[in-house]
Amino acid sequence: MAASNDNDIIIEVRDLVVKYGDRTVLDGINFQVRRGEIFVILGGSGCGKSTLLRNLVGLMRPYSGRILINGQDFTAMNDEERTDARKRMGMCFQGSALFGSMSVGDNVALPLREHTRLEESTIEIMTKIKLELVGLGGFGDFLPAELSGGMKKRAGLARAMAMDPEIIFYDEPSAGLDPIVAAGLDGLIRKMQHTFNLTSVVVTHEMESVKQIADTVCMLERGRIVGLGALEELRALDYPYVQQFFARRAQDESQIDSAEYLRSLTGLE
Amino acid sequence: MTSVVGYSGRAALDALHAGGMVCVLIVDTLNWLFVQPLRGKGLRLRSTVEHFVEFGVRSMPIVGLICFLVGVIIAMQSAYTLEKWGATKFIANLVGISALRELAPLMTAVLITGRCGSAITAEIGTMKVAEEIDALHVMGLNPTKFLIVPKFLAMLVAVPCVTVLAMFIMILGGFLLSCSPLVGVDPVIYYEQTVNSLVAKDMVTGVVKSIFFGITICWVGIYRGFQVEGGAEGVGRKTTSSVVTSIFLIILLDLVWTTLFYFA
Numbered sequence: 001m002a003a004s005n006d007n008d009i010i011i012e013v014r015d016l017v018v019k020y021g022d023r024t025v026l027d028g029i030n031f032q033v034r035r036g037e038i039f040v041i042l043g044g045s046g047c048g049k050s051t052l053l054r055n056l057v058g059l060m061r062p063y064s065g066r067i068l069i070n071g072q073d074f075t076a077m078n079d080e081e082r083t084d085a086r087k088r089m090g091m092c093f094q095g096s097a098l099f100g101s102m103s104v105g106d107n108v109a110l111p112l113r114e115h116t117r118l119e120e121s122t123i124e125i126m127t128k129i130k131l132e133l134v135g136l137g138g139f140g141d142f143l144p145a146e147l148s149g150g151m152k153k154r155a156g157l158a159r160a161m162a163m164d165p166e167i168i169f170y171d172e173p174s175a176g177l178d179p180i181v182a183a184g185l186d187g188l189i190r191k192m193q194h195t196f197n198l199t200s201v202v203v204t205h206e207m208e209s210v211k212q213i214a215d216t217v218c219m220l221e222r223g224r225i226v227g228l229g230a231l232e233e234l235r236a237l238d239y240p241y242v243q244q245f246f247a248r249r250a251q252d253e254s255q256i257d258s259a260e261y262l263r264s265l266t267g268l269e
Numbered sequence: 270m271t272s273v274v275g276y277s278g279r280a281a282l283d284a285l286h287a288g289g290m291v292c293v294l295i296v297d298t299l300n301w302l303f304v305q306p307l308r309g310k311g312l313r314l315r316s317t318v319e320h321f322v323e324f325g326v327r328s329m330p331i332v333g334l335i336c337f338l339v340g341v342i343i344a345m346q347s348a349y350t351l352e353k354w355g356a357t358k359f360i361a362n363l364v365g366i367s368a369l370r371e372l373a374p375l376m377t378a379v380l381i382t383g384r385c386g387s388a389i390t391a392e393i394g395t396m397k398v399a400e401e402i403d404a405l406h407v408m409g410l411n412p413t414k415f416l417i418v419p420k421f422l423a424m425l426v427a428v429p430c431v432t433v434l435a436m437f438i439m440i441l442g443g444f445l446l447s448c449s450p451l452v453g454v455d456p457v458i459y460y461e462q463t464v465n466s467l468v469a470k471d472m473v474t475g476v477v478k479s480i481f482f483g484i485t486i487c488w489v490g491i492y493r494g495f496q497v498e499g500g501a502e503g504v505g506r507k508t509t510s511s512v513v514t515s516i517f518l519i520i521l522l523d524l525v526w527t528t529l530f531y532f533a
């Protein structure tokens with residue numbers, strides 16, 4: 001692999017198709033993520049953002065298409081190779097997914113305890129550093145249930161950062177948080193990227209945080225990419241759905257395809 | 270009519286599918302129980318011990334209490350018939366045989382299903398709903414090693430242990446009632462009668478049976494837990510069905526086992 005310059009591609013998705021049963025949820029997805037950038041996947045609820053993310057981290061196998069991470073085909077790996085590849089990725093889940101039976105500190109220390117042979121005292125120090133990094137120093141002994149929503153997301157980030165990953169994935173980091181806490185999280189995502197030259201893939205439907213963090217935006221509508229590029233390029237696109245998103249306008253009733261509407265009512269194809 | 274055929278066909282297919290899934294889970298568990306530790310991937314001993322305490326030690330008070338009462342009850346029921354023949358000392362035989370071969374393993378299994386089988390389903394289901402299982406995968410940690418193997422090992426040991434305790438307590442219950450003024454059997458005679466009527470095989474059948482009950486409770490709980498979809502009410506639904514399925518399979522297993530020993 002070439003030395004890491006600005007145009008170094010770390011994730012490449014080619015012709016990705018994902019189905020749940022017979023239903024196609026993602027269709028013909030193609031994009032590339034450069035090393036060290038913040039890549040935002042934007043779209044309305046139910047358009048397949050989380051599904052795309054689940055494919056990128058290998059929680060789901062696509063119906064067809066390829067996902068290359070650092071040039072290696074993630075979809076063709078066996079379990080052992082995938083486990084190794086995953087040690088270089090972190091993921092922040094929508095609901096934080098902290099283990100409820102363990103303290104916040106133990107949550108963060110878990111990957112270190114399982115994947116490394118470090119001394120317990122070293123692990124404790126590293127855990128403290130990670131918690132400090134996300135602004136949760138001193139909360140190591142709290143249980144996840146004792147934290148607020150924003151703090152849980154921060155703790156989830158600390159856990160995702162535990163193994164010093166190259167790529168970090170965020171599923172709706174600011175969903176369900178008040179604007180101030182959400183802005184704090186956006187700042188944190190930026191800080192992580194700056195400090196560690198971390199590649200970040202962020203799924204969101206919040207225009208505000210896109211404006212704050214995005215280097216590249218990939219806009220999805222019903223499982224297809226309708227816009228891909230820097231924020232300004234996207235804003236210039238003359239595509240109704242994209243414009244609606246920027247203007248935060250409701251869908252114009254007259255634009256709803258009447259045949260489709262009928263289909264959705266009757267459930268017939 | 271067609272609906273009956275359709276329904277039973279679908280039920281049979283579902284059962285087959287469930288069987289297949291459970292087989293996959295079992296192979297995976299055996300892999301993480303025997304093969305992977307040899308490759309230096311370790312077992313989670315601490316978690317296993319914690320689960321053993323939860324499934325075994327903490328079940329003892331309630332299982333003990335209920336089995337004591339059941340012992341008292343079967344002694345009373347036996348006395349009702351045997352008194353007419355003046356053969357009350359044979360209560361000891363009846364209580365001993367039923368406790369060892371049947372009631373202690375069964376009551377223990379049913380109670381542990383209610384206490385722990387449901388808890389296993391709820392725990393795994395909640396973790397699934399909260400994306401915690403996905404989080405394990407993403408961190409490169411295997412859910413079988415993390416969640417299943419410790420529960421499986423703990424259950425495998427806990428159920429037989431509690432069953433043996435239940436056997437003795439049930440016999441004690443029968444003994445206390447029979448030797449009380451209510452029935453009035455001589456304690457020494459009752460003791461001798463118990464010792465003479467029981468053979469090692471009686472206890473072995475009970476204990477072996479209870480091992481299979483433990484495996485059933487654990488597997489049904491885990492399988493139902495991984496089936497959970499869609500939020501908190503999904504967890505509730507599968508927890509209920511975990512208990513029902515588990516008790517049904519325990520009775521079925523009991524029938525097969527008893528038939529084998531009746532003819533063998």
Ligand SMILES: Nc1ncnc2c1ncn2[C@@H]1O[C@H](COP(=O)(O)OP(=O)(O)O)[C@@H](O)[C@H]1O
Pocket residue numbers: 020025043044045046047048049050051052
């Ligand atoms: N486990 C599943 N089984 C079937 N369909 C699903 C499943 N998960 C999501 N879907 C469907 O796939 C579509 C995309 O879902 P998702 O990726 O969660 O959307 P988003 O995260 O953008 O809100 C939705 O229409 C949803 O109904």
Ligand SMILES: [Mg+2]
Pocket residue numbers: 049050051172
């Ligand atoms: Mg989503």
